[in-house]
Amino acid sequence: MERIDTATKQGAFLRFLAQCAVSNAQQLLPEHGYCLVDAVSGSVAVIESPDGALRVRQAGPVRMWDRIEEVIDAYDAAGKPDQTEFRMRISPQGQHIEHPDMPRIALA
Numbered sequence: 001m002e003r004i005d006t007a008t009k010q011g012a013f014l015r016f017l018a019q020c021a022v023s024n025a026q027q028l029l030p031e032h033g034y035c036l037v038d039a040v041s042g043s044v045a046v047i048e049s050p051d052g053a054l055r056v057r058q059a060g061p062v063r064m065w066d067r068i069e070e071v072i073d074a075y076d077a078a079g080k081p082d083q084t085e086f087r088m089r090i091s092p093q094g095q096h097i098e099h100p101d102m103p104r105i106a107l108a
Contacts, residue, residue, distance in 0.1 A: 003072070013083045014072060020097050021071040022064040023108040036064050040108070074102045 004014045019025070025045075028035040033048035043060025056065045075081070078101035089096045095107040 018068045020105045021067040
């Protein structure tokens with residue numbers, strides 16, 4: 001969570017990748033954590049750390065936090081490539097963010 005929250009170029013790019021992974025999600029800032037809401041699917045992810053330990057609760061058909069973690073893990077496994085190495089592809093099959101060493105990220 002700290003990596004996404006940091007006010008750095010990499011933190012901003014990780015937030016971008018996270019938003020791409022759950023493109024229908026909107027972020028709310030409750031008092032003790034984050035709440036992601038997908039108004040299209042009705043899914044919710046609540047991320048809290050009231051005592052310093054990260055806790056995630058998810059509900060609905062889309063496991064949003066799982067998707068975010070999958071994208072960040074793939075980014076790490078690809079060697080944390082610079083944002084200039086990513087491409088957006090728009091085709092009849094949909095819109096995707098692509099990197100040669102990562103799975104495609106489908107945009108809604």
